Amino acid sequence: MAIALAMAAVACTSGGGSHEKISDGGSASASHGPAKKGGTVTVAAVAATPDFIFPLAPATNSNGYNVNLTEGLWPFLVYAGDGAKSEVNKEKSLFTSIDYSNGDQRVTIHLKNWNWSDGKPVTSRDFTFVHNLLKANATNWQAHLPGLFPEDVAKVSTPDAHTVVLDLTQAYNPDFYTDDVLSTIPLLPQHAWDKTSTAGAVGDYDTTAAGAKAVYSFLQQQGAKISTFATNPLWQVVDGPWKLSEFRSNGYYSYVPNRAYSGTAKPAIDKLVEAPFTTDTPELNALRSGSSLDVAGLPLNDIKQAEALRSSGYSIASVPIPGVAEIVPNLYNSTVGPLLRQLYIRQALEYLINRPQIVSKVYNGYADPGNGPVPVKAAGNWATPLEKAGGPYPYSPDKAKSLLQTHGWNVTPGGTTTCRSPGSGPSQCGAGIKAGQALTFQLIYSSGRATTDEQNAAIKSSEAQAGITINLKSEPFNTLVSTMGTCTAASHPAAGCGWQLASFGYEPYPLYPNGAGFFDTGGSGNLGGYSDPTMDRLIKATEYGSSTETFAAYEDYAARQLPWLWVPLRSSILVYRTKLQGVVPLNPFSGGLNFEDWYYTS
Numbered sequence: 001m002a003i004a005l006a007m008a009a010v011a012c013t014s015g016g017g018s019h020e021k022i023s024d025g026g027s028a029s030a031s032h033g034p035a036k037k038g039g040t041v042t043v044a045a046v047a048a049t050p051d052f053i054f055p056l057a058p059a060t061n062s063n064g065y066n067v068n069l070t071e072g073l074w075p076f077l078v079y080a081g082d083g084a085k086s087e088v089n090k091e092k093s094l095f096t097s098i099d100y101s102n103g104d105q106r107v108t109i110h111l112k113n114w115n116w117s118d119g120k121p122v123t124s125r126d127f128t129f130v131h132n133l134l135k136a137n138a139t140n141w142q143a144h145l146p147g148l149f150p151e152d153v154a155k156v157s158t159p160d161a162h163t164v165v166l167d168l169t170q171a172y173n174p175d176f177y178t179d180d181v182l183s184t185i186p187l188l189p190q191h192a193w194d195k196t197s198t199a200g201a202v203g204d205y206d207t208t209a210a211g212a213k214a215v216y217s218f219l220q221q222q223g224a225k226i227s228t229f230a231t232n233p234l235w236q237v238v239d240g241p242w243k244l245s246e247f248r249s250n251g252y253y254s255y256v257p258n259r260a261y262s263g264t265a266k267p268a269i270d271k272l273v274e275a276p277f278t279t280d281t282p283e284l285n286a287l288r289s290g291s292s293l294d295v296a297g298l299p300l301n302d303i304k305q306a307e308a309l310r311s312s313g314y315s316i317a318s319v320p321i322p323g324v325a326e327i328v329p330n331l332y333n334s335t336v337g338p339l340l341r342q343l344y345i346r347q348a349l350e351y352l353i354n355r356p357q358i359v360s361k362v363y364n365g366y367a368d369p370g371n372g373p374v375p376v377k378a379a380g381n382w383a384t385p386l387e388k389a390g391g392p393y394p395y396s397p398d399k400a401k402s403l404l405q406t407h408g409w410n411v412t413p414g415g416t417t418t419c420r421s422p423g424s425g426p427s428q429c430g431a432g433i434k435a436g437q438a439l440t441f442q443l444i445y446s447s448g449r450a451t452t453d454e455q456n457a458a459i460k461s462s463e464a465q466a467g468i469t470i471n472l473k474s475e476p477f478n479t480l481v482s483t484m485g486t487c488t489a490a491s492h493p494a495a496g497c498g499w500q501l502a503s504f505g506y507e508p509y510p511l512y513p514n515g516a517g518f519f520d521t522g523g524s525g526n527l528g529g530y531s532d533p534t535m536d537r538l539i540k541a542t543e544y545g546s547s548t549e550t551f552a553a554y555e556d557y558a559a560r561q562l563p564w565l566w567v568p569l570r571s572s573i574l575v576y577r578t579k580l581q582g583v584v585p586l587n588p589f590s591g592g593l594n595f596e597d598w599y600y601t602s
Contacts, residue, residue, distance in 0.1 A: 039600045040271040041580065043592065044283045044296035047448030047477050049251035049276060053235055053244075054223025055186045056133065056216070057142040059524065062481045064508070068274075070186075071593060072242040072255060073235070077109070077127075078183040080511050081589035086322065086379065088178065088511065089587075091264060094122070094187055094239075098178055104171040109164040109182075114262035116189050117238045122262075124158035129190035129206050131156055133219075136212035140220075143184045146522045148543075173546040179511035192237040193219060229253070241267050241596035251276035255595070268582075268599035278476075279448045287314075287575060294580055295592060298573045300364045301450055315578045318366055318571045319586040320377035323508040325370055325569035327443065327459075327501050331529045332492035336441055336500045338432030340528075344403050345430075345439070346562040350393040351400035352463045359568045362455050370568040372559030374513050377571075378588055382513055384552045384559075392560045397465045404466060409439070416440070417467030440469040444484075445503040447474035451570060452505070459567070470501075480504065488522075488529040502527070506569050508589070514542040514554060519563045530563040 050069035052061050079092040099108045114122040134141055135150045155167040172181075195202050196214040205211030222234055229235060229247035236243060241263060242255040253274050257267035275292070277283040280299045286292050288305070290312045298306065298316060306316055329340040339345050359367045368375045371391030376383045386392060401411050408421025408428045419429040419437045429437070443459075445452055453474065460470040475483075481504070485496020507518060507525065517523040520539045521531040538554040559566075574592055576583045582597035 034602050035268065035581065035599045036602050037268055037599075038270045040273060041269050041294045041595065041598060042273040042275050042292060044277055044286065044293050045251060045274045046277045046280050046283050046297065047446065049478055050253075051226060051478060052223050053229045054219045055188065056130075056137075056219070057223070058220055059140050059142050059144065061142055062484075062525075062527075063478060065477075068593060069244075069253065071240070071590070072595065073238040073240045073244060074186040074188065075240045076183050077185045077187060078178055080179070080183055081587035084319065084585035084588065086381075086511060086588060098182070100174045100177075102167075104174055105168050107166040107168065107177065107182075109166070111162040111164065111187075112262070113162060114239055115260055116192070117236065117243065117258050117260045118189075118192065119260065120189070120191050121161070122187055122239050123161040124164045125161075126187040126190050127164045127185075128156055128158060129194060130185060130188050132206040132212045133188075133216050136209045137216040140216070142524060143517075144524050145181070145184075145517045146520070146524075148516070149181050149185065170544070172543055175546060176512045176514065176543050180514065180516060183510055187239065189237045189239075193234060198222075241265065242272070245271070257596075261596075263596075265594075265596045267596045269595070272595045280450060295574065295576045295583065298575045299450060300362075300366060300570075300573065301454075303364055309575055313578055314575050315584075316573065316575050317584045317586060318573045319588055320368055320375065320571050321506065321508070321569055322375060322378040322513070322588045323506045323569060324373060324375060324564070325368075325503075325506040325567045326564035327503045327567060328528045328564055330487050330497060330500055330502070330527070332487040332489060333497055333500050334492070334494065337492075338430065339437070339439065339441075340500075342407075342430040342433075343562065344407050346565065347393060348400040348403045348466060349463065349468065350562055350565050351396045351403070352466055352468065353459055353565065353567060354395045354462050355566070355568050356395065358455050358458055362451055362458065363568060363570050366571040366573060367568040368571075370566045372555065372566055373515055373519070373564075374555050375509070375569060379509070379513050382551065382555070384555050386556050386559060391566065392556075393562075393566075395462075397462070400466045404439075412467040413465050415467050416469065438469065439467065440471070441500045442471045442473060443501040443503065444473045444475060444480060444499055446477040446480055446505050448476070449505075452503070455567065456503070477504070484527060486527050486529075489531065492529070501565075503567070511589070512542075514551065515539055515558055516543065519558055526563075528563070532561065532563075535561065535563070 048065045050066045051063050052066045055070045055074045057066055077094045079089040082089040094112055096110045096112055116122060131150055138144050138150055152169050153166050154169050157165045194206050194215055196205055196218050205215050222232060226249055230244045238258055241258055241261045243258045245254050245256045247253040255272040283296055284299060284302055287296050331337050331341045355370050359369055368377045372387040374382045374387060376387055404411050409417050410420040411417045417439045419433050419435055421428045422433055422435045424431040443456060445456055456472050460472055463470050484499050487497035516539055518525045519530060520536050538557055541550045542554050579601050580598055581601055582599055587594055
């Protein structure tokens with residue numbers, strides 16, 4: 001589960017007050033003098049520590065900050081976002097063209113004539129290397145979408161060194177397949193990585209299932225060794241614009257340019273440093289000092305600092321994030337699973353979340369309203385009239401209380417609501433819910449950002465209006481993702497499924513936001529065990545067909561069924577030195593990760 005593709009996705013708090021003007025991050029800034037080569041850029045990274053470097057992370061590793069670390073080293077075949085536009089960036093992608101034929105069941109990929117950093121060419125063999133590894137290890141790939149790549153590939157052929165032909169098992173919507181499937185696939189250096197041990201020779205081990213498993217196991221073992229991220233020769237062979245020069249266990253890391261990079265956007269700066277902060281308070285203090293940080297996020301509870309920061313030589317920009325903020329219900333927690341499996345209880349919880357107030361008071365207006373599974377601000381072209389009108393569950397404590405009362409609950413506002421009518425009848429609490437059982441839940445969430453604390457405190461307060469108790473617990477992000485397991489009807493071990501409600505921050509979306517991997521049965525990001533044949537069918541329909549009606553049917557159904565509880569998603573607010581150009585327009589999908597576009601002016 002990717003949690004944050006962009007370091008610019010900064011949590012922000014506010015108690016209301018004046019509304020500071022922030023420039024549109026989708027617009028290019030005015031030039032401040034001629035460009036010059038060189039210099040170091042230091043970027044603040046708040047509670048954002050990667051822990052794995054091999055780009056094909058294991059299924060058990062849900063640390064989305066790993067993508068921040070690796071995308072500049074091994075870019076995806078399809079690069080999402082072109083400037084501020086939500087479209088494929090052909091300049092930074094690894095292909096010259098992708099053509100669909102045979103009724104959209106054949107995909108022909110023409111690769112660019114690029115080189116690896118060691119001078120070897122990037123070829124179609126590097127694609128088949130990735131395909132072979134994933135074909136033998138798909139269930140142990142964090143980005144795996146069940147039934148899609150590589151299972152949906154009936155045949156791979158390579159007519160020449162720069163052409164790949166995929167014959168698929170069935171026809172797909174080209175927009176979906178390009179935007180959501182091919183965008184998850186990096187090319188990897190077969191000539192350097194096709195080995196099973198550190199001292200072993202490179203071979204063609206990946207061409208057999210047993211060999212592919214051995215290679216994959218070796219690379220994943222190496223990829224977890226934090227102490228060798230910057231020194232292991234494997235990770236020095238890259239095709240992206242950057243090479244990793246240093247990595248420390250506290251999350252500090254730095255890049256230097258890949259001088260052999262074949263792309264047109266070659267780095268102008270000499271070094272990029274990611275400086276770790278555990279919370280946004282010391283980050284802001286560093287910004288105020290004006291000496292150590294060149295790029296950082298601005299917490300919106302400190303929005304009044306904007307003018308002082310501008311006078312100190314900074315510029316400030318914002319951009320909506322293409323993703324959805326969520327509270328994930330664990331439908332198979334041994335204590336509260338029976339409660340959360342009841343749709344009417346999830347509806348009551350959602351009716352009690354005052355999303356407009358959170359947008360206004362916590363995020364000072366800089367947030368998506370969080371009305372459903374598609375962000376209204378960042379992906380408005382996909383949002384249905386239902387979502388644009390406020391979603392199916394606008395804030396209404398009265399509707400929440402009525403739902404509970406009609407299903408057999410003794411509702412005690414400000415107290416403890418309990419089940420008075422157990423059973424599975426239409427006016428009873430529901431299967432597995434005991435008489436006297438209270439609506440009490442623990443919400444665990446990622447620590448480090450003041451806005452997250454404030455938002456969850458507001459939710460706790462508003463849920464109490466219907467006698468629902470929300471106990472809050474914050475943990476460091478890496479602790480959170482390392483202790484939470486995926487829980488389903490078939491498998492919900494106590495060790496990994498003790499969590500009840502969880503919030504990671506937000507889930508970033510690809511260009512085609514159809515919920516694949518999050519809401520379909522067995523999806524890699526479906527931690528709470530949501531499973532619904534209708535949802536599965538509707539998601540599949542968006543993969544195979546391209547009509548707006550098909551997508552709208554999925555979107556509105558997901559909004560109403562609440563596989564997650566919907567909450568607002570903050571915008572990215574980025575502070576950067578005015579003399580540092582190329583930062584804006586902000587790419588909505590990679591935010592502040594396009595370091596190769598940055599340069600200082602005289």
